[in-house]
Amino acid sequence: MPTYDFKCPKCDARKNHYFSFSDEHKLTCECGTAMEKVFQATPSHFKGGGWGGQP
Numbered sequence: 001m002p003t004y005d006f007k008c009p010k011c012d013a014r015k016n017h018y019f020s021f022s023d024e025h026k027l028t029c030e031c032g033t034a035m036e037k038v039f040q041a042t043p044s045h046f047k048g049g050g051w052g053g054q055p
């Protein structure tokens with residue numbers, strides 16, 4: 001299940017939440033502000049083996 005980090009632009013609170021594909025990807029902070037999705041780099045995905053047909 002994919003997880004997403006959310007950040008509140010107002011009070012800087014952070015939440016980690018998972019969504020199914022059918023869910024609306026929105027969260028509201030406890031302060032009432034709509035939280036923004038934070039995109040994470042996943043370098044291990046691109047560095048690791050298994051891609052490019054290598055054994």
Ligand SMILES: [Zn+2]
Pocket residue numbers: 008009010011012013029030031032033
């Ligand atoms: Zn907030």
